[in-house]
Structure formats: structure tokens, C-alpha cells
Amino acid sequence: MKPKIKLVQTSDGTNYLVPFILITTLFFLWGFAHSILDVLNKHFQDALSISKTHSALIQAVVYGGYFLMAMPAGEIIRRCGYRTGVVTGLLLYGTGALMFIPGEQIMSFPFFLLSLFIIGCGLTCLETAANPYVTVLGEKESAERRINLAQSFNGLGWICGPLIGGLFIFTANEKESSVAMPYAIIGTLVLLAAILFSRIHLPEIKAEDPAAVARTGTKRSLWSHGNFVFGLIALFFYVAAQTGINSFFINYVTEHGSISPREAALWLSFAGMGLFMAGRMAGSWAMGFIRSERLLACVSIGGILSMSIVMAGLGTVSISAFFFCFLCESIMFPTIFALAIRGVGGHTKRASSYLIMSIVGGAVAPIIMGYIADTVNTATGFIVPLLCFIIIAAYAFYLLRQRRHTDFAG
Template sequence: MKTTNKQSLVSAPNGKNYLIPFILITSLFLLWGFAHGLLDVLNKHFQGVFTMTKAQSGLVQFSTYIAYFLMALPAGAFMKRYGYKKGIILGLLLFAGGAFAFIPAAFLHSATPFLIALFIIACGLCILETAANPYSTVLGPAQSAAQRLNLSQSFNGLGWILGPLVGGLLIFGAPENDSFALTKPYILVGSIVLLVALLFIFTKLPEIKTANDTAISESGKKTSIWKHRQFVRAVIAQFCYCAAQTGIFSFFINYVTETDPQTSNIEASRILAFGGMALFMVGRLTGSFTMKWMSPNHLLTWFSLANIICMSLVTATLGSISLYALYLSFFFMSIMFPTIFALGLEGMGVYTKKASSYIVMGVAGGAFSPMLMGYIGEANMAIGFFVPLVAFIYIFYFAVRCHKTNP
């Protein structure tokens, strides 16, 4: 019975086994989770080292997530012409190049070179996500696409744990006069990414096409991608989700240290890793298996409603209650990105790669929310959390509409 379940998850209807490609693709989720986890440490570190306000420190996230907006369509076009494998290799090489760019940036003693390096890394991450997310959904039966993507994204959650943990240890734990503290975690991840790129170069991967591509192409019917209403709502929902997630992650350390002044930055980064990010990973793992008996849109409805309640408590500043609500929000956020992504690609057929690019563009929500939250919450960080509250309200609406469309 276990064998049957395994085959149904990573095997194609024609009997092909996609387990090895699935494992390789899943490793990418771990790597970019680590890169994103480091950002939350950089945000707080830049406030001190470069004397930035909370709004100005949002440039860390802006320089990263704006790359998703600028690169998503070119990444999709590259994948359409050259395939998923070459796109993944290009993304990994850009990722490594940006990571190693932290070394010359350390000599310039300015925030700008680091922000440029982060932009290069993000260009690579955008290409990887444009390839890996849809690739994961098609490495097996269509009915288990959301479940399979949530399983891959669980390892993304592991990367989010390791990012603030390693970053907090190497950056906050370094001596104050160590100008190369920022480079250490990036040299580490850059070296690993190069090794993974070599592995992909010498590994044969199947070029996947959706089952109904040929049927749609031969029919001669050309329908605008924007007439797929669920897809359009998914783009907006992904923008809102990334705005909420990035804002919460970015100012988690600020909120914790303001609510409990006895907590240091390095202690808050450990709470972020072992508390918030651990719940995030657990949520992804349990969410993937929960979808065996509950539809993705149903689960998304309940989780978004739970996060509306959590953010309401966070903005209310009720001491320990608000802190626990903040921690719990990580669990309920966990399944949102992959579930919105999978629901947005439902029935897109020949437009899957293009639709994937537009949904990845929604990640640009993370470029703007930290600066907005930092500006609103400069005096009181709790007020800034109204931004993710509004975002979760729209995600709830999206989930309910998916339920009505696909009961």
C-alpha cells in the first residue's frame, strides 16, 4: 500500500518514475529558503551597522524581491526556449555569483554593494522558482500537484530555519569590528550552490510538458491568459501573501525585542529559527499530508482565517499573547505560497509556464511591504503589522472563491 502511494505522488500516468528528478528539484527549495532566511538577519543588522531606519532597512527586501518582478517574464521566456534544466543551471550560477559578490562588497563599507549583490542573488532565485515550482507540480499526477509542491516547499521551510540560525550565529555573533561578518554565510551558501549546479549539469532530467498542451495547440483556439479568473486572483493573492510573509519575517526580530526588551538580537534570531521557522516547516509537512483528505482550497481557507485572527492579536499588543500569535502565524502561513501557486496553475495547460512567470512576479509584494511596515511602525512596530492583516483578508477571499469555483 505504501508503494502505491509513493508512485501516485512522483510517477507519471505512463509509468515513468520521477523520484530522482523530484529529489533534485526539492534540493533547490532548501537552498533558496536558506537565502531568504538570511535576509531577516540582514534587515536588523543593517539598521545598526549602516544606521538605517526601519523603513530604510526595507531596502534589503526591496533589492531582493524587486528582482522577481523584473526577472519573472524573462525567466519564463528563457525556460520556454531552452527548457527547465538550462534555466535551473542559469539560476544556480547567478545565485552563486551574487553570493560571492559579498566579498568585494565588504571592502567598500557601504550598504549599496551588498544590495546589488542581493539583487543578483534574487535574479538567480527568481529563475529557480520559475522553473522549480511548476516542475514540481508536473512530476506526477495532476490531482496530487498541490500536495507534491507542499512537500517540496517543506524543505524550503528547513532552509528558512537554517538561514536565521546560521546568519545570526555568524553575523550577530561576530566581533563588532569584523567587516567580513556579512560575507561568511554567503561564501558558505555560494560554495554549496556551485556544487549543486555541477550536479544538475551532469544529471539527465526529463523535459516535462503538460498532458493537454498538444490538445490545446491543435484546437487552434487562442484564449487570453487573463480570461482565467482563478489565475488572475492567484497572482494578486501571491502578491498579498509575499507582502505579508516578507513583512512578518523582516520585522520579527524588531517586534520581539520591542515587546520584550530583555531579549537580545541574537536570542531573537534563534527564536525566529527554532520557533517561527520551525513551525513554518512543520506546517508545510503536515499541510502536505492533510491535503490527502482535505482539498487545498479548503485548507487555505481555514489557514488564512487563522492568520487574520493572529495578526489582529499582534496589532493589539497584548504582551505574551501577541507574541504567541506571531509565532503561530508562521504555521498558518506555511502552506500558502505553494497552494496559491498550484491553484493558480489549475487548468492552464499550454499556458502553464507563462502563468508560472506571472505568479512568480507576485513575489514582488515582498519588495514593498517591509518599507511600508517600517514607515508605519517606526515608533511602534505593532502598528506596521496591519499590512499583513489586510493581505490575509484578501487571501481568505481568494480561497473562498476557489472553493466556489472548484467545490
């Protein structure tokens, strides 16, 4: 009989429930930061009279921050530990958010972009620390389940972002609209969280037993791990797909569904992100029975089918396909991340830095999709996430093939 694997407890009985709960709260914070960008995208198009291509710079600067800050963040964590990485990220995040207060008075798009870039740098530190930390808070066999459960609270942040952003920014009375208020609230909460994390202890956990490393002789190069190299590519394209879909969801449904931006933001919040969160919770449960590689293959095929229907521009049917896609893409990021660092051992922190750098894919897709939307139409732009899901499917099938070879050899 297969022994039961506990989610946040190791085989020697060490329980990591408390650090798991504390770190999981961070997933909510960066989920909120990312999802409110989708409201800003449409708001700045209208308020500042800029094109879709121009407004896509919102995502570009945030995700560009990931690319530039990932290696420094990894170095901070390697030298000073996970807690220092978390506190640094929270301080940068809070500072960038509070900059929206003077930003609303200036109403300068470059100033808003600077604020968002600082937020992006903060989010990089948080994700570089939190994602790998969660995977080692228990047995390695339950890593994918654990990170999917933690990422469920990231999904809660994705619900709250467009909900709060839509209520404050897309108001019936334009004079009551405030882009600063939601950022002032979250910025204050984030700085309070920084104070809390600066005063608590987070155990530093070795990703691999030194004795096990000694038994196997010299450590393999990180780049010799095929699951990591292909996972790095797959994660780049996943973030590109997710960011592109979220960025132009409001544009698409207002053009094809005849509803207001405020209503579209609420649909994105409750329906889209609600399914996104539910999918992560269900995925964490399902991985107790289904191999994560197999589940990843199924949902990536679902994403391909969804985007094909969206591109067809079939009105209500295509909008429904959007919501199915949110359900499909829910488990992709945490599952790819966990599978990519599986077995890299002492390279875990460095591998995490590279994986966080791959989030720069979110800076690329919206600009390409915005250009296609401006020159052709919005629906055609969704060919970008469709191609991304094809690459993710290829990664899943690669892992399944590798697993079959391993099982056969065993």
C-alpha cells in the same frame, strides 16, 4: 472506491522520483537566501546606523529582482528548458553571494544592495523553473501535495538562514561578527550545485497532452482563467505578508519581549521557521484528505486572527501569535501557486513567469511597514499583513465557490 493517486508517478507508470528529489534540493537554497535577509535587516540598522524604512530596501531589491527578471527567466526556460533555467539561476545566486566578501571590506550599503539584487535575479530563475516543474512530476490531482512537500525543504532553508546568520552576524564580540562568512559558504555550495545540474539530465515534461488540447479546440486565453488571475493577486499579497512579518519579527520581539537580537534570530529560526516547515509537511499530508481550497481558507483566517493579536501588543501572548502565524502561512505560497496554474495547460510556463513576478509584493510591504514603524510604532505596521491575509481568504472562498459550481454542474 477512489483510486490511489501516487505522488510522483503518472497514470501510465512513468516515475519522476529522481528529478523530484533533485529539484527539491533547490527549494532549500532559496529558502536560506530569503530568511537570512531578516537578520541582515536588523544588522544593517545597527552597523550602518540606518532607519527601519531604509533597511527595508534589502527586501525591496531582492523582490524587485523577481519583478524584473521573471519574464526573461520564463523566456530562457521556454527556449532552453528547465535545466538551463536552473543553472542560470544558480550561477547568478552564487555570484551575488560571493560579492559579500569584498562587500564586507567596503561596508557600502549600495554595494550590498547590488549583491542582493543579483541574488534576487538568480532566485527568480530558480523559482520560475522549479515551482511549475514540481507540479507536473506526477498526476495533476496530486500537484498541490507535491509542491507542498517540496516546499517543506524550502522551510528547512528558512530555519537555517536566521540560525547561521544569527551565529555569524550577531556575535557577543563585535569584532568577530562577519556578514561575509555565511554568504561565502552558501555561494560556494550554490556554484557547486550549478556544476552538478549542468551535467545531469532533467526530463522536459509537457504540462498538457497535445491530443487533449486538440480535442477541446482552440486554447483559452490565460487571462480567461479566473483561478489564475485572482491567484496572481493573492500571491502578490501573500509574499507581501510573509516578507513583512519576517522582516520585522526581530524588531518586534526585541521591543516587546526584552531579548537580544541574537536570541530573537534563534527564536525565528527554531520556533518560527520550525513551525513553518512542519506546517508544510503536515499540509502535504492533510491535502490527501482535505481539499486544498478549504485548507487555504482555514489558514488564512488563522493568519488574520494572529496579526490582530500581534497589533494589540500583548507581550508574550502577541509573540505566541507570531508563531501560530508561521504555522498558518506555511502552506499558502505553494498552495496558491498550484491552484493558480491548475487547468491552464499549455500556458503553464508563461503563467509561472507572471506568478513569480507577483513576488514583487515582498518589495512593497517592508517599506510600508518600516515607514509605519518609524512614524507610529512597530506593532501598528502589522496591519499590512493583516490586510493581505484578508485578500488570501477571499481567494480561497472564491475557489470554494467555483468548486461547488463545478461539482453541481457535474
